[in-house]
Amino acid sequence: MAESSSAVVAAPPSRRLPGWLPLLLMAILMFGVGAYAATRSPDFLSSYNLNTLLGSSGALPLALVAMGQATALMVGGFDVSVGMLMTLTVVVASYLITDTTGWFLILLASLALVGIGVAVGLVNAALIRKVGLPSIIATLATLSVMQGISLQLRPFPAGPIDVGFADALNTSIGFVPVAFIGVVVLAVLADLWLYRTPGGLTARAVGLDESSSRRLGAPTERVNWRAFVVSSVMASLAGFFLAAQVGIGDARVGSGYALTSIAAAVLGGASIKGGKGSYIGAVIGALFLSLIVNILPLPNIVPSFLREWTGALGYITIGALTLLALVLYQAPELVARARGAWRDVRASRPSALQATSR
Numbered sequence: 001m002a003e004s005s006s007a008v009v010a011a012p013p014s015r016r017l018p019g020w021l022p023l024l025l026m027a028i029l030m031f032g033v034g035a036y037a038a039t040r041s042p043d044f045l046s047s048y049n050l051n052t053l054l055g056s057s058g059a060l061p062l063a064l065v066a067m068g069q070a071t072a073l074m075v076g077g078f079d080v081s082v083g084m085l086m087t088l089t090v091v092v093a094s095y096l097i098t099d100t101t102g103w104f105l106i107l108l109a110s111l112a113l114v115g116i117g118v119a120v121g122l123v124n125a126a127l128i129r130k131v132g133l134p135s136i137i138a139t140l141a142t143l144s145v146m147q148g149i150s151l152q153l154r155p156f157p158a159g160p161i162d163v164g165f166a167d168a169l170n171t172s173i174g175f176v177p178v179a180f181i182g183v184v185v186l187a188v189l190a191d192l193w194l195y196r197t198p199g200g201l202t203a204r205a206v207g208l209d210e211s212s213s214r215r216l217g218a219p220t221e222r223v224n225w226r227a228f229v230v231s232s233v234m235a236s237l238a239g240f241f242l243a244a245q246v247g248i249g250d251a252r253v254g255s256g257y258a259l260t261s262i263a264a265a266v267l268g269g270a271s272i273k274g275g276k277g278s279y280i281g282a283v284i285g286a287l288f289l290s291l292i293v294n295i296l297p298l299p300n301i302v303p304s305f306l307r308e309w310t311g312a313l314g315y316i317t318i319g320a321l322t323l324l325a326l327v328l329y330q331a332p333e334l335v336a337r338a339r340g341a342w343r344d345v346r347a348s349r350p351s352a353l354q355a356t357s358r
Contacts, residue, residue, distance in 0.1 A: 021269075022267065022268055022269035022278070022281055022325070023268065023269065023278065023280065023281050023284055026267060026268065026281070026284045026285060026288050027284065029288060030284070030287065030288045030291060033288075033291055033292070033295065034291065037291075037295040037298065037301060040298075040300045040301050041295070041298040041299050041300050041301055043298050043299065044295060044298055047174070047175040048175075049294070049298075050175040050176075051172055051175040051176075051177065052294065053287075053290060053291060053294045054175070054176060054177055054180045054287075055170055055172070055177045055179075055180065055241075056166075056169060056170055056177070056179075056241035056242070056244045056245040057245050058290040058293075058294060059180070059283075059286050059287045059289075059290035059291075060177060060179055060180050060183065060238075060241050061086070061238040061239075061241040061242050061245070061257070062238070062257065062260060062261065062264060062286040062289065062290055063180070063183050063187075063264075063282065063283045063286040063287065064183060064234050064235075064237050064238035064241070065082050065083075065086065065234055065235050065238040065257050065261040066260075066261045066264035066265050066268070066282040066283070066285060066286045067183075067186070067187060067190065067234055067265075067279050067282045067283065068082060068230055068231035068232070068233070068234025068235055068238075068261070069082060069231060069261040069262055069264070069265045069270075069282070070265040070268065070270045070277045070278070070279055070281075070282040071227045071230045071231050071234070072135070072227050072228060072231040073207075073262070073265055073266075073270040073271065073272060073274065073277055074194075074203055074204065074207045074227060074270070074274060074275065074276075074277050075203070075206055075207045075210075075223060075224050075227045075274055076135075076207050076210075076272075076273060076274025076275070077128065077135035077224070077227065077228065077274075078135050078136050078139065078262065078272075079124065079135065079139050079228060079231040079232070079235075079258075080136060080139045080140055080143055080258045080259075080262075081120065081124065081139040081140070081142045081143040081146065081232070081235075081258070082231060082232070082234075082235035082238075082257060082258055082261055083143075083235075083254045083255050083256060083257035083258035083259075083261075084142075084143045084146040084147050084150070084254065084255065084258075085116075085117060085120050085146060085232055085235040085236060085239065085254075086235050086236070086238050086239035086242050086253075086254035086257055087146070087147070087150050087239070087242075087250075087251060087252075087253055087254035087255065088116065088146045088149060088150050088239070089113050089116065089117070089235075089236050089239025089240065089242070089243065090161075090239055090242055090243045090246060090249060090250060090253055090254065091149075091150045091153050091154045091249045091250070091251055092112075092113060092116065092153070093109070093113060093161055093239070093240070093243045093249070094154065094158070094159030094160070094161055094243075094248060094249025095153070095159060095249070096109035096112065096113070097109050097110075097161055097162050097165050097243070098159070098160065098161070098162055099160060099162050099163065101162055106162065106165055110240070113236055113239065113240070114233060114236050114237070116236060117232040117233040117234075117235060117236025117237070118229060118232065118233060120142055120146070120232045120236075121228045121229030121230070121231060121232030121233060122225075122228075122229060123142055124138055124139055124142055124228045124231075124232065125224065125225040125227075125228040125229060127141065127142070128224070128228065129221060129224055129225065135228075143258075147251075150251035151251045153249070153251070154249045154250065154251045155251070157248050157249065157250040157251075157252075158248065158249055159248060159249035160247060160248055161243050161244070161246075161247050161248060161249070163247070165243075165244070166243070166244035166247060169240060169241055169244040170244055179241065183283060184280075184283060186279075187279040187280045187282070187283045188279075188280060190279040191278055191279050191280050194277075194278075194279065202218050202219070202223060203223050203227070204275050204276070205218060205275070206218055206220050206223045206224070206274075206275075207271075207273075207274030207275035207276070208274060208275030208276075209275075235257075238257070239254070242254055260286075260289060260318060261286075262322075263285070263289060263318050263319075263321070263322040264282055264285035264286040264288075264289055265277060265281075265282045265285060266285070266322055266325050266326060267281075267284075267285035267288060267289070267321060267322065267325045268280070268281025268282040268283070268284055268285035268286075269281040270282065272326070289318055289321075292314055292317050292318065293314045296313055296314055
């Protein structure tokens with residue numbers, strides 16, 4: 001009887017969605033939306049529009065910051081300071097990278113801007129790992145500090161950024177920006193590291209179960225510190241392209257990238273619980289979200305009765321897609337939990353009936 005009872009209570013291993021499924025779904029949706037836009041508006045496939053979609057005015061900065069966000073999500077954390085770090089990068093660049101700055105000084109200024117990203121990442125990691133704050137609270141604190149600094153430095157938009165610097169970042173081969181090709185190559189290499197090396201396996205294991213990983217000798221502290229430093233550095237690099245886009249020091253840009261970077265990473269297969277994700281998926285998610293924003297203003301895309309909602313439709317679509325991805329990608333786990341609860345209820349019924357008969 002004990003064996004049969006245990007057989008009833010024991011839960012079969014829950015099925016997990018294949019890791020490539022989010023990428024496939026995003027690719028299908030992206031090509032479907034692109035095909036619809038191409039049939040509705042001939043402007044969509046123009047070289048100018050495609051360059052805008054892939055470049056600093058479209059997917060490029062979001063792809064970079066989404067890759068960083070995927071790194072933070074990998075260890076079960078959130079970095080909501082990335083958008084304001086991009087803003088601070090733009091503001092500081094408006095002082096350091098001007099029309100009168102030589103290329104050697106621009107190189108030094110670029111290294112200084114990346115150094116700001118390293119410093120912010122170390123502060124975030126220290127608040128989380130040493131002070132013990134939740135990642136959202138810690139990064140909200142640094143967000144507020146950086147917002148205050150940005151507003152103090154540039155209370156109103158000013159300080160033109162060197163045009164040659166922006167042109168160099170926007171260099172293209174045909175309609176494809178060279179920097180976007182570099183981001184795709186970086187994402188492929190990062191995924192190879194994540195899924196084909198002991199270091200990547202350790203990073204995913206720490207995100208799945210930090211306590212067990214620590215008992216097995218994994219360097220959990222180093223993995224967590226590295227994740228938040230990488231997230232901030234990627235945000236500072238994304239700030240370079242945001243600076244090339246706006247061309248002036250403005251303390252109001254970049255704030256929306258925090259939530260959209262999380263959305264892009266989640267759409268690309270990252271789990272908000274940690275231990276799962278893809279850098280290629282983050283880039284695809286960023287490209288898909290940028291595609292949505294790109295096509296809405298084009299002629300004949302939005303029905304006439306929704307023209308007044310064009311600005312809001314992008315945000316509504318991004319939020320709805322993120323919720324859909326969370327439900328879809330976690331469906332096997334939710335189903336497994338429901339089945340486990342139902343088995344517990346069924347297993348407890350005989351005990352309850354026996355107690356009642358006594």
